[in-house]
Structures are given as structure tokens and as C-alpha cells.
Amino acid sequence: MKKTLFFFIANCFILPGILSQPLWMYNELSTGVTTNLTSASSNSLNFNYAQVWVCGNNGVILKSTNTGANWINQTGNGIPVNVNLSCICYISIDTAVTSGNSGNTSFVYRTVNGGINWTQVFTQPNGSINAIAFKNSSLGYMAGNPVGGRWSLWKTTNKGQSWDSAGMYILQAGSETGFPNSIAARHNYVVFGTNNSRIYRSTNNGVNWSSVATQEQNTSSLWIYADTSQYSFTLAGGSKIFRSTNSGILWQQNTCPDSMFNIVGFAPGVYGVFDSQPMCIYACRNNNKIYFAFYSSGNFISEYTAPTGNYNYMSSDYNQNFMQLGYSFAVRNNGGITRVYYFRGGGIKQLSALLPDKFELSQNYPNPFNPVTNIRFAVKKYGLVRIMIYDVSGREVYEAVDDIMKPGTYEVNWDAASLSSGIYFYRLQTEGFTATRKMILVK
Numbered sequence: 001m002k003k004t005l006f007f008f009i010a011n012c013f014i015l016p017g018i019l020s021q022p023l024w025m026y027n028e029l030s031t032g033v034t035t036n037l038t039s040a041s042s043n044s045l046n047f048n049y050a051q052v053w054v055c056g057n058n059g060v061i062l063k064s065t066n067t068g069a070n071w072i073n074q075t076g077n078g079i080p081v082n083v084n085l086s087c088i089c090y091i092s093i094d095t096a097v098t099s100g101n102s103g104n105t106s107f108v109y110r111t112v113n114g115g116i117n118w119t120q121v122f123t124q125p126n127g128s129i130n131a132i133a134f135k136n137s138s139l140g141y142m143a144g145n146p147v148g149g150r151w152s153l154w155k156t157t158n159k160g161q162s163w164d165s166a167g168m169y170i171l172q173a174g175s176e177t178g179f180p181n182s183i184a185a186r187h188n189y190v191v192f193g194t195n196n197s198r199i200y201r202s203t204n205n206g207v208n209w210s211s212v213a214t215q216e217q218n219t220s221s222l223w224i225y226a227d228t229s230q231y232s233f234t235l236a237g238g239s240k241i242f243r244s245t246n247s248g249i250l251w252q253q254n255t256c257p258d259s260m261f262n263i264v265g266f267a268p269g270v271y272g273v274f275d276s277q278p279m280c281i282y283a284c285r286n287n288n289k290i291y292f293a294f295y296s297s298g299n300f301i302s303e304y305t306a307p308t309g310n311y312n313y314m315s316s317d318y319n320q321n322f323m324q325l326g327y328s329f330a331v332r333n334n335g336g337i338t339r340v341y342y343f344r345g346g347g348i349k350q351l352s353a354l355l356p357d358k359f360e361l362s363q364n365y366p367n368p369f370n371p372v373t374n375i376r377f378a379v380k381k382y383g384l385v386r387i388m389i390y391d392v393s394g395r396e397v398y399e400a401v402d403d404i405m406k407p408g409t410y411e412v413n414w415d416a417a418s419l420s421s422g423i424y425f426y427r428l429q430t431e432g433f434t435a436t437r438k439m440i441l442v443k
Contacts, residue, residue, distance in 0.1 A: 026290075026304050027339040027404075029068045029329075035060045037331035039098075039181055040315035041090035050384065052315070052329055053115075054337065055085035055098050063115050066431060067327055067384055067404070068339045078118035079109050086180040089132040089140070089160075097121070097160040099129040099142065106144060108132075110160045122163050127152050131183035131192060134160075141206060143183050143192040146172035153192075155206055170200060170209050181313055287311060290330055290340065309334035348401060352409040356380050361387075361428040361435040364414075368440040371417040375400060377428055378409045386429045389414065392422060400426065416441050 031037075037056040054062040054071075059081045061074040075081070085100035094114045099122075100107055106129045108122035122129070127147045134140035138159050144152035153168035176196035183192040191201040198211045288306040309332035330338040356378035364373045379385055387401040397419060400412050416424070421443045427436040 133185040
């Protein structure tokens, strides 16, 4: 059973029947397991926003193809149950890699058929592969604790099939180690965190490396955002969040409103309706709370408390923005998962909360129209609803609806002022139902 909660941002409000204002939404998802879950990966490369992978102790692998509404337990499909998995990375619809340890040996497994089978592609005695990140569907990096005085850094150019450490040589300073999931790879940057008041970064895809001081001993989470001129880093450690807008030269500190000693798994959520910078989601470790803050100000605006368990990690999604629906998944030590997303609204009006007996897409009105028309639709059951608009060539010209919606009858308007006269099609897509209708724009 899923539980949905709504939190309003700043001074936003919702008028009766109107879903046009933004708000954070949370769903408690039922996974069917009670295992310690350690990592999640969702849409990091924008292949399929509905798919998410989760891993945990005892070789647990969970997969969802409908944004967490249902979960497929893929445990035992090639990964021994004595391997405690700590990181998973979603590469494409069918391909993912995961890392973990059994005793003092580290393993990496890969699937190319959607998790039906997992094959071991890497092993390292006396090592621990902490984190894996892919920049595209072929190029990826993984970082592990130092072995023999040298950081364990590896690179793949063939979707994780094989890994090479040639040229990626960084000497260990003292007894420093890394953290699970503390790596980021974006554009030409690769960055990973340590427990030694520094991060290591490469600005040329791993060819050369340097260290950057961070003011915080433990760098347990990392994220990179790139604008047109500078690279922004966000890292978490201790009870603090640090942000740098100049590639790590200077840092600005924000403190988590909680006494717990660490923060893990923050996720970049969306780009700004209210601000041009990304918004970040923060989750506190050894705690059952998720905190939210605007990236530009760092001011915490909301928090959510899980019913049971403590959070270990929250997935990241670089590609979504306020005009699209982006999800993050926060995993806990008792098998619990919280799905977090930003409900954009976008002028959707709920006409009735009565339960329709079927999904339905009505004819737009007026039709023909110039330039505004209304599209009415009925939602039979809770889930993801999409309404896309296409021109006569089949090219998508507008995304009218892309939201998780409860049962009811709704209406959304479309302003086609920027388009030329002609025939257009609009399509309603939900789980198990698709309908398409034609409309005519006459100017």
C-alpha cells in the first residue's frame, strides 16, 4: 500500500479544484523485503524515467518499471546471497551494474537483459568498490578504498563489460578511505569523496587527478551541476552541506537542521521556476527524515519523516526539471523506500473526485480552435498519466500532462499560439491504456 503526502513550497497554495501550484509529494512504497537497502539508481542517463533499480544486503536486487508502484525481486539471479551490495548504477533499459563485498573481497556484477541474469565482471581481493557512475551509456567510472597505498580507480568504455585502471593512479594519503555512492561524473569532470577533508577530481575524464580541500572531514555524498561557464559541486559530510560554484575553489556551508552526524544521498531534483539554479533534496543518515532546500539559498524549506527505519541513500536525477516530472528514491535499512517528486501542476483542473469506471480521453473543445483548447480526461486508478501532443508528422510538440494522479476527472488547457495551423494529435498514456484523438488548429 502506498501512502501519499503533500508538502507546499514557500507561500504556494492550491485553489479548490486547481492543481496549478507546485508541491512536493511523497509515496511510501511496498517492496516486499525487510533487508537493509543501500542504493538506488533512477534515470541518471534519461533512458526511461519510469525505471528504477535498488540493491541491498544479502544480494538483494529490486527493479521497478513503473516508478516504484510495483517491484520485481531479482535476488538470486547470479549474485550470491552472501554478497552485501552497496552501489547500483542504471545504464540503460536492460543494462545495470552493481558492486558489493563478501568478506574482504569486492565484486562487480552486470546485467544486459534487465536483471534476469547477473554476471560477475570484476573482483578485487582486499578491496571495496564504493561507488559507480556513468557519463553516458558506454563510459563509466568506479572508485574503491585504497589497496596497497593506491586508490582503486577503474574506467570502462564498453558499458561495464570490462574495467581498466591504466593511468588512474592516485596515492593514498594516510589512512583515508571512500564512501558508498560518493562519486559523480558529468561532462569532463569525475569526482569522488573521502574521509580526509578532501575530494579528488579530474577535469579531463580521468586522465589527470588533483585533490580539493573541502572544510569537512567526511565527504559522503557528491553531485556536480554544470552551467554555461562554471561547474558547481555540492557535497555532504558531517552535519553540513557545502556548495561550490567555481569547481571547488571556494565553498559555502549550510547546516542540516538535525543533530545527526552525517548526510547522505541528496538528489538534484528540478530546475527553477522560482530560481535558475537546481533545487536539491537532502536526506540525513541514521535518521528517518528527508530535508529539502533551494540550491541557490541553501535554506531548508520542508522535511518528511518516514514511518519506520532510517535512510541510507537517495537516488539522483540530473535530467528532470520543473516542466518535467523527476523522481528520487530514498532507501532505508528496513526495506522501505520513499518516492519523492515535484508535482508541477501546470494548469490541470480536477472536475470531479468521483471514481470513473474507466480511463477515457474526450474530444477537445473547442475544435477547431484558435489558439487555446481544453482536453478532458478520466483517470480510473492511481498512477502515472501522460498526455502528449504531436503534429501530423508524429513529432512531439508539447507535453500537456506528466504526473502521478489519483482517480478522478480532469481538464487541461493547451495554448498553441506558437504553432502554425494544421492537424494535431493528442495521446493519453497510462499503465494498460492508450487513446489518441485528432484536433484542428485554425488561425
